Amino acid sequence: MRRVAHVSDLHVLSPLGAEWRRALFNKRITGYANVLLRRGRVFRPHYLAKVLDRAAELADHVVVTGDITNLALESEYAEARRLFDRVARTTELTVAPGNHDIYLPEIGHERHFEQHFAPFLHSDLPDLAVEVPAGHFPCVKLRGPLALISLSSAVPRPPFVSSGILGRAQRQALLRVLDHPEVKRRTPWILVHHDPLDGASRLEQLRSGLVDAAALRGVLSRLPRGVVLFGHLHIRSRRTLDTRAGTLEVIGASGGSLDHEDDRVRAGLNLYTLEDDGSLAQAEAWVVNPTTLELERQPLNWSEP
Numbered sequence: 001m002r003r004v005a006h007v008s009d010l011h012v013l014s015p016l017g018a019e020w021r022r023a024l025f026n027k028r029i030t031g032y033a034n035v036l037l038r039r040g041r042v043f044r045p046h047y048l049a050k051v052l053d054r055a056a057e058l059a060d061h062v063v064v065t066g067d068i069t070n071l072a073l074e075s076e077y078a079e080a081r082r083l084f085d086r087v088a089r090t091t092e093l094t095v096a097p098g099n100h101d102i103y104l105p106e107i108g109h110e111r112h113f114e115q116h117f118a119p120f121l122h123s124d125l126p127d128l129a130v131e132v133p134a135g136h137f138p139c140v141k142l143r144g145p146l147a148l149i150s151l152s153s154a155v156p157r158p159p160f161v162s163s164g165i166l167g168r169a170q171r172q173a174l175l176r177v178l179d180h181p182e183v184k185r186r187t188p189w190i191l192v193h194h195d196p197l198d199g200a201s202r203l204e205q206l207r208s209g210l211v212d213a214a215a216l217r218g219v220l221s222r223l224p225r226g227v228v229l230f231g232h233l234h235i236r237s238r239r240t241l242d243t244r245a246g247t248l249e250v251i252g253a254s255g256g257s258l259d260h261e262d263d264r265v266r267a268g269l270n271l272y273t274l275e276d277d278g279s280l281a282q283a284e285a286w287v288v289n290p291t292t293l294e295l296e297r298q299p300l301n302w303s304e305p
């Protein structure tokens with residue numbers, strides 16, 4: 001494997017219809033208000049189609065770090081699956097769930113994420129996975145020099161709360177994954193929706209961050225090298241995490257369909273070129289030009305989100 005494309009926060013919207021009217025009468029009303037008042041104006045499905053087509057062209061593997069749907073509606077899952085099947089005709093795809101994909105407790109119970117995206121969640125180490133609301137994680141794919149490890153930080157949350165948590169069982173499972181000989185001899189690339197370097201106040205973290213970010217960093221501290229990819233914040237960023245044994249790259253992607261005047265926020269993809277040992281050789285951004293609708297290559301500079 002030579003190149004990985006990273007897209008995130010697609011927020012695939014359901015067409016207005018019966019499902020939406022039903023959604024209005026339950027807790028999804030806050031998500032609905034978000035769509036209508038803030039997000040609905042800036043998420044552009046035709047940007048997303050361009051981004052996914054380009055990702056499939058440029059990369060050997062496409063990874064998606066969550067918030068694939070907007071309200072976790074059945075029709076949104078179906079549309080997202082249709083888009084992913086197109087990508088998967090030429091390129092392998094791996095997904096991680098976000099808070100929008102597990103909107104209400106029953107979404108987790110009904111296993112919508114796992115059912116709709118099962119073809120993209122075949123783990124090579126299924127015995128090491130634990131059950132969480134979005135399905136069975138960590139999902140591990142051993143590909144050449146890479147160990148792709150998809151985590152789930154998605155849990156049902158009350159209205160106006162978008163935080164996530166991995167939980168003790170999944171963090172312990174991650175430890176076992178990282179200790180597995182087939183993972184140890186590869187470079188780990190970890191997918192998680194929420195920012196693993198979240199340094200916000202405790203209150204802010206409980207509202208919109210990764211509640212157990214510090215505990216995750218504790219698990220990662222044994223790694224000599226590797227890459228952590230995330231989304232959620234809708235802005236491209238590139239930082240490092242020093243561990244006891246080396247340094248990890250921590251890279252955030254923007255929203256896959258988002259329109260915005262700022263190039264760091266507008267829809268696009270991150271493209272990573274790999275060294276022979278699976279470590280990161282080069283990272284660049286491909287960003288939608290709102291006039292031509294083509295994706296243009298830009299540097300993915302070191303920056304805070």
Ligand SMILES: [Fe+2]
Pocket residue numbers: 067098099100162193231232233
């Ligand atoms: Fe999110």
